[in-house]
Amino acid sequence: MQASPMFAQIAVNSYTKDNHQLFTYLVPDHLEPKVKIGQLVLVPFGPRLLKGIVFGLDQSSEQTNLKPIYSLTKEKPVLQAWQIELINWMCEFYLASLPSVIQTVHPFLFTKPPALRPNYTISLIPNQPFPKRLGSKQQALLYILQKEGDLPQTRLTTDYQISASTIRSLIKHGLIQQKNHNRPSQAVSSFASTSHLTLTNEQQHVLSVLLDSKMNEWDVIPAQAGIQTIKPDKPNKTSKTSILKFSVHKNQTIQQPPSRRFLLHGVTGSGKTEVYLQLIASLLEQGKQAIVLVPEIILTPQTIERFAGRFPGQVAVWHSKLSKTERYQTFQQIQQGQIRIVIGSRSALFLPFNNLGLIVIDEEHEISYKQEQTPRYLARTVAEKINDLTGSILLLGSATPDVVSYYQATKGDYQLLELNQRVNLTAKATSINEANELPRVGIVDMSGEYRAGNRHTISRSLEAEIKLNLENGEQTILFLNRRGRSTYVFCRECGHVLECPNCQLPLTYHLSSQMTKQNSRLKCHHCCLTKTPPEVCPKCQGSKIKYFGAGTQKIIEDIAGLFPQARLLRMDADTTGKKDSYQQMYDALTNQEVDILIGT
The missing domain is CATH 3.40.1440.60 (PriA, 3(prime) DNA-binding domain)
Structure with a gap:
C-alpha cells in the first residue's frame, strides 16, 4: 500500500x-x-x-x-x-x-548575515623551546606573553605595537597560537562582581510568592508576617498594617494552575531590582533563561552594571543602537544557549530562547513599550502570549502601574504584589521613617516669577537648590520635554507662526552643534524637515521675528550664565546620535564628572 x-x-x-x-x-x-x-x-x-x-x-x-x-x-x-x-x-x-x-x-532569517569580526586571543604553546635567531619584535612578543599570559590580539597591536606580521611569523614557527572567541555584543563581563543583598521582610515574601509556582490553591496562604489576600472587588480598601498584599479571584478554591503572571507594585526605592536579581538567580539554577525589558536605552547601562556584576559572563544587551553585526552575534549566542540573561528594549521579547523561565517588564507603564511601526504591538500583550506558550513567569514592575495592568490584577488576571517601604537610607536620612518618606514635590508658578522680575527660564527657588547642591558637591538633573532652543518662531507684526508645510506643526529653532547661531536651523520633530531661519516674515515681510519657548539648548544657556563654574552636560536626541554616547554620558555622570545634567 x-x-x-x-x-x-x-x-x-x-x-x-x-x-x-x-x-x-x-x-x-x-x-x-x-x-x-x-x-x-x-x-x-x-x-x-x-x-x-x-x-x-x-x-x-x-x-x-x-x-x-x-x-x-x-x-x-x-x-x-x-x-x-x-x-x-x-x-x-x-x-x-x-x-x-x-x-x-527573526530579523536575520531571509537576509545575508553580517560578517562577524574575529576576536582573537594569542597564547604561548607550552613546552616549546625558543629559537635563538628571532627578531627583536618577536622576542618582545614572547616576553610579553610569558609575563602577562594570554592576551587579546587587539591589545597586543594597540598597547604594545606588535604588528600582525610578527604574530603570524611566530604562529608559523609553532611558538604561539591564535584562538577566536566570540563575545556578546556588550562587554558585560567587565563589571565588578557583586553579591546578593539581604532582603527585607517585604522583599523576601514577594520573592517566595514568585518562586512558589506549585501551589494548588491560591487562597490557602497563611496570613502571617503581613501577608494578606485582597478581595478584588475592593482594591482601594487595603489594610494599613499589611506589608505585602496580592490579589486573588474571589472565592477561588478550585483546583487550577497557579498564576504565573505578577504585577509588582513597589514605591520608588523599595528594592524591586533586587527581587528581580534573586528571582533570576533561582531560575538560573534550574537551567532557565530570563529577559529583562527596560523602557529606554539610557537605562540599559545602569541595569547592565547591576546584572552583569551579579551574573558575570551570562548577560547580553539588545537594543536598536547596536550594530547589525553585534545583534547577529548576540542572536546566535542566545540560539546556542550561551547567553542566559538579556537586558533590552521591547524587541528582546522575540529572541530565540530555548528554555525561557522569566520575562521582567520594568517600568511597565512606559509608553515606549508600544511599537508604532509595522507590525504594531504592545510589549505587555505579546509577553502575555509568550508566557502562555513557554510557561515562563511574567513579572511587571512599576511604582505607578498602568491602569490596565492594575485593573487586570484586581480581577485576578495578575497576582498583585506590593512593596510599600523604601529600603535605601539616603545620605541625608537620619532614621528609617525619614528614609521611607518620598521626596517632597514643589510646584512653582512661573508667571508669578516673571511678574516679580525673574527673566530666567528657571525659578529662584530652583536656582537656590542648584546652588546648594553645588556647594555640597552634589549633582543636579534637570528634565525638560523639549529639545532645541526655542519651541516656536513668531512674527510680532502679523502674528504668523512658522509651521511645517507637511505637518502643520510649529517648527523648533535649533542652534548649531557648537551652540552658535551660525548654521542654526528650524526643524520639524515629526517629519524631520529642516529650513533656514528667515530674516523676514514669509507672510507680511515684517522684520520683527521673535523666538519663544525654551528647549534644552536654552536651559543650558541660562544655567551656564547662572553657574559659570559648573560642569554641564546636555542629553537629548541631538546629542546622543552616536553609538556609545549614552554609555559615555552615563559614565561621566556616575564618575562625578558632571555637576548638572540637562535633558529630555
Missing part, C-alpha cells in the same frame, strides 16, 4: 501581493523524515528558487499539481514551536502581514 503524501504550509520570502499568505508544497518522499515545522527550505516560486519557512505539515490537501520542496537549507529548525505560534497569533491579533512579523521575530 502506497503511503499518503505529506504537504507543507510554507511562508515564502517573496515580494508579491500574496506574500502575506502561506503556500502549500508537496514534501518529496526522500525529505519526509527530515522536514520539520520551523525549518528553512528552498522552494520553486515561479521561475526562481526562494527560501521559505515550514509553518505546518498536513497529510492531505485540496490543491492539485503542487510543486515539491526543492531542498532543506538547514537540518535544524530555525524557528522554535513557540515562535511559530507567536507569529501566527500576532498576524491574527494585530492584523499584521506575515513577512513583517517574521522579520520582527
